[in-house]
Amino acid sequence: MAAKTLGPTSTFGSRGVQSLAQTDRRSRTFWTPTNELSPGQIDEQNCETYISGSNVPTPNPAIGANSELSNVLRERFFTLLPGENIVRQLGVQIYRGPFTGGIFTELPPKAHLQSLFEVSYDDINCLWPLFNPSILISLLDEHYASDAASAVNSFARWGLLNTATAIAIQSRAAEGSYSEMIDLSWHFFKNSFSVFPAIVSRGSDLLALEALLAMALFMQGSSDLRTTSLLISEAARLSLTLGFHKKSYYLGMDPVIAERQKRAFWIAYILDRDMSIKTGMPSVYKDDDISLEYTNSDSLGCPGDIISSETWLEATVFRLRTELAVIESDIQNRLYSEKSSKRTASQLLQAVVELDYRLEDWKEKVPLNIQPGRIIWSAVTARKEPIILLHYVYYCAMSAVHSFAAHLMPVDDVSLLSQSISSRIIHTNMAQESVRLLQHLPPQAPGYLWQILFYPLSACIALVAILLKYPTDVRARSHLRHIGDFVKFLNKVQQHNVLDVERMLHLCTEFEKLVVDATTMETNVLQSAEFPTTGCSNTCLNANAQRLISQQAFYGHHMHLAQGLMGNMPALQALAANVFFDLLPEQKANSSTGVLAPALLNPETYQFAFTQGFNKH
Template sequence: MSTSSSTQSPDMEDRGRRLVIRACDMCRKKKIRCEPTADTCEQCIKYRTLCHFTPISVKRKPRRLPEQKRVEELEKRLKSMEEQLRRANQGKEVMRIADERDALDNLWEEGLSNFESRISLEGSGIPDGRRSLMTMDPMAEQRFASNPDWRITNVSNMFSRKVFKPLPSKQEAIILVSKAFDGFNLAFPIFDQHDAMAMLDYPEGGHHEPSHWACLNVVLALAHRFRSIKKMDNQIDDREAWGYLQNALAVAPELTLLEARLSSVQALIGMAIVIQGTPNPRPFGTLISQAIRMAQNLGLHRKNRDPSLTPREIEQRKRVFWTAYFIDKENCLRTGQPPAQDDDEMDIEMPSEMLDNTMEFGATPDVNFFSFRVKLALIQGQVYRRLISVKAEKQSVTRRMVEVKRLEGMLAVWRASIPINFSENYKVPGRGRPLIPPIIHKVILRMNYFSTLNTIHRFSVPVDKWRAELEEGMDPEKAAKHAPPPPIVCVEEARNAITLMHVTPNGDYSCIWVILHMFVQATTILLENILSDPTHRCAPSDLKLIEPLLILLCSLAQDGKNEEVAAMYQSCGAMFEKTRERVRNATENDEQRRSSLKERGMGQGNESLAEFLRRIDSVSAGLDDEGMQIVEQPFVVEKVDFPVDFPHLGANNLGMSRVG
């Protein structure tokens, strides 16, 4: 067995091996063609060399057995089955992820609905026991990250919406909407009459659309606020207005999260206007900034390029933007914060000077309050840019004074273009009586003009010490010694502004909260002017003009609704008492001086140099010998032109007008 096996093993090895003899050693070495013969080759015979052939062993790949092909085929089929199983498992995973995503979307809608319904407008806003959606589901964060088409949709409806004040009947709502347009739309034409009346056709329970629901409640709140001024009974109407405002504020988070719409911008502006006339206007700046951002998303700040819009829709879009614009600029000057809309990032046209009947509900044909406030807001934007901004703080004093003169010229041209007598004392039945809407808007317009003029001169010279003293509070003694006297033009305009106190309602009214800080500015200017010259003949009359404001501040401070009002009353009251004491001492010293002159034998008909100069100052200030205002006849301004570098207010936008 062993012998046979040993003899078979070399044979098995030779099967996979073949001996190849093709060339002799010499031909293979020289790499020439070998031509073998019987015993040698032609090349070796030619070169007379020994011809020797060395066998070369070449391994061949053994032939595959039939069973090996079967194994390879089975392996290939196995891999194919594994690939099919893997694809099937992937399809099931996709379906599982889709089901989990749908469930997560339902959870998101339910969570936001609960969040919206828990908003408390009288408390801190959201209960302390709230949980975010991420903490409710540990895998939520990972699923949100892997969800490519996640989007926020309408998160509530009329059934889950928090309603603080039920809507009135449609007949009563029509009356209230008409009242809102009769007065409010004179200066704030953010709503169209046709659209407002169409909003009254709401289903049972209110509008499903959050923006329409908010607009309807805002219009009702504005109607009650303006009706309270006319009736001079603000308790019932203010309570009704507050309920409708709560309804609108309840959907404010939805308006900011959902897709931007024109009705959403209108609702946010309306809410800001209502809150501005309240004792706590802190959300005012946030709402108006959000309204402008949303208006920018809609392209309201650019020229219209949509051919599908009608002329009425284009005009309405412009009015909505410009209303938000001038409210933002007024708040900018009041707070000193940057505006939400940059003048360099807008090219929208000015609103139309002529209002059609659908937008001019209740307006007077001679005074377009909306257009005047828009043009004033353009100047206010330049005031912030040239005097208050961070870049303006780095200007030299000379450059700043040049800007002050240019801004004064713009403001003077604006005033000359308005058919309103800024020295007029409006005749009303008496303080505390109902006011007519045009008079209210005239008062607000005049106070905004005074505030702009005062801001120009207040920031005329960038002295950090004065600004720090203003932030610390008023000190009459320190102000009299270090602060410069206010300009004569500011003193005259402050006197004209403070005289409007007798036509404003005395109490917690919306118009009072809008212009209260402007009255305080006028009071401060008059008191500083008296401190600089206590012997001036206008000092006693100016003190009498200030007394109604102190009475109003006292009543508002006692209500305790606003801490800032209490601080105003304390500072103005202390400054008023010390100023009155200084005037009393100056008057006594003047009387003693006069009596001493009489004892020395000087005639009563002789006038001293100081008395002569004081009388000249009184005449130049427009006062007679009794300290009363001299009424001058109005004059006609033939032509008014704005400076060339102020493109928004040109001669085409202004016409000839009569001023006093």
Template sequence: MEMPPFQEVLSATEAYLTTLNAILPLFHPGRLLQLIHNWYAYPGRRERTTWAAINVVLALAHRRIPSDEATLRESAAHYLHNAQTVLSEVIMGNADLLNVQILIGMVLLFQGAQDLKPATMLIAIALRLAHELGLHTRSAECLDTSQVLERDRVFWIAYILDRDISLRTSRPPVQREADIDLEWPSAQPEDGAGNVAQADGTFPFNFFQCRVRLARIQGEVYDFMVATRAGTMDNDQRDENIVRLNHILDDWISSIPPPFQPSSVLQAGQPNLCRNFAVLYSTHVACRTYVYRAHAMASRWMQSLQSFGRTVTRQGYIVPVPLPTPSLQDWEKLVDESRGYMRLFWAVERRDPAFIWMTACTYISGSVCLTANIMFEPCHASVEHDLSLVNLSISLLEDLIQQTGHEPLKDLRDACEELLHYAYALSPRADV
């Protein structure tokens, strides 16, 4: 059970604790550091699950440390592989909190992969172990406050991942809402876990609680817009759900203070803040596009735009625009939110593969919305700016195709290029 020198591990762990663990508090900092100290101080007491936990932390740290600042000698994949060699012991051993944390840490790593199957399987196992420990209920009142908080936070991170993977894969979540008996994370925790702040340390805001609330919305979007029963609802029921879900999404985004809205984050120039909120707003825009069935993989939406583009480029605006939203105001909101997210996407300095796979689909869906908006209103003031964002999405798709050779991505690129051709043809503001 090889491990890097103590100081290297300590440095990487501290980097993890001040970045990813600061917003998604999977580990209690003091207990994690004690675990690592004990590993090096007492070689005779070493356990393989502890080794797996440290390797997961190193892999997560590696994802957040710029390459020019890295002290670890191996890659994130190396440390993840080490943890995987102990997976059967983690799953089949006694249920304890550390085993759940190991599994959730691995899900966080696999969540940023092209293939979500490993993440899908591991989150199911993690939640079953969490249920065995009673993490989803108030069953730990005999423990001290910090231990109870750690258990609760571990469960809520599993909940976030479960809802996120469910919506991204269009498969049912594991955790039922009816089985949860926990208070939501505090917006003002005494230990500051989950807080983010401006560069000068002012205006703290609890990112973690905000993300849990968005996960709850993701679950509702799945239930009412994606699940099998959603396809059996009549138009009136569907319209009611669209209105209700949009109100929930409006309430969620309006609860975020001005310093952490997309335009403010963009101007703040804080790399970690920018990345974290880019992923957050990607999830929000994804929910919005699922509610309207206006995401890039929605064949009916794409086909309606292609048909509209062919007609109006040949015959003029003789047909109504195929708005996916109940009103023009709703459409303008979707376009504005897509544009704000897409600008934030390009402001992220380190767009590593994990970031790309978690956010690219939403970026491309937003690109389709901006292209459609030019087709609908070819003289609006942001045409040139929007076209620059759209052209970047074509480059993004080309990169993904080169990496995967995935045929559906090639079809999507061709469809996006067709729509972009119509946008250029229709807009006098487009610089051909």
């Protein structure tokens, strides 16, 4: 006989335990005895049913239905039931959903936001064509036309509007007010992030995907790489859940709507692949499952209906980024995945050759006026940021291929040795180009500048590694000059108070000292007839240089080391700390930020943090 349980809908009267006992028999309408029993027997069996499995002793039926012990036991059982107030509280807690939207600050007046949206997204749309002012304004109309409760309960709309507001505030910040505007923007981003669980678990449309992508783009301007990665991976997963990766999904769809959805998918794809090659983390996507074609290289490639040469250029750059991301995927899978470690050196060398060919073929498709190696920067009239970022991604991909080949072991095979030497030259060329690009970079807001600094820092680490290993390289002076140029750039940023890069400047200054000492010592050795000319022995170098040379990770994927210094991925932080621990400034990395990251870009500066323990709601 099943025992009756107190379900979430159980309610109790206001007349105490006695009334509970009186109403208990009447509430048991679902139980039907197989044989007709007397009232006393029913009371006794009910009592036995309730206390079955409890610590209250079960009465012996032989004692009799109306025994005093049966009554005592029944009364003792009912005294164990929770009081009316406790039950009411439990009922409220049971029916409360686990996720609720938070309001850290109210949205500004509609007219103010409308004006802000109309003028704020040109800079970010030229990089990531996501924000359409007319669509955002229509979402504003819906938001302000609804009541307060339903306004927040539309999770995707609430998330997108608040992140769009946060990004707009930062994009319109004057040079001297970055700190105040970044602080303000975080209030709105926290509004968005409060509905992140709801969007991830219940998001079912394009708006939900755009909200996640907007959050990811905002977080890219912080030092919190983990949260950025989380947002990107969830956006990628949602794009697959919605079916945006399938060509058949768009059959019969309005072309403008279809293009908007394709844009959202490819933004998620690019961000995911970019994160994968920079950090070594597996991608969400599998290219074999994707049948979607690229976006059009026309005005539909960017939000809005204005057709101009600049809009066409930005759409072309976005498509080129998409094609390059597909090659990045192949680089990660064929050279840096766990599966690649099982391939032979000859197989890996063949992969290097094929990937290099694909990158060169991609480069030839880039219009001559913006092509890496051929562009005349003084003749560029459009925004330079998307072109610079495109070049950085290309150099990054080439470096990933050829840094791998440069250290491919064993090198006793003639073909491997030849490819290793060739790849080392290409790798240094890419590193130098990455530093040289900084001279064409227009003044930037702190968040975007921090994203860009990843590339020259990675290049600087690569040049230091090459100089310490080959201090007599014929291009040693050129390598030294480029490292010095990056140090000068960081000095300029620090002096102009654009961004606190003091810790990065300290590290790169130490790098410069190490390589200057190494090349100077080697020159002295070569000028002395008493020593062989085969290279500088470890005794010529100081302890820091010797230790770096002995670190295998120092000659691995330099992008991973750069991310370990700038971001907060635990595995990469540990890798970078192990390689550079005696060169780093005295500040430990933590879970929210990297060891080189400035406080301005640390989310915890703006109380975007998780407290220890649990808060009672």
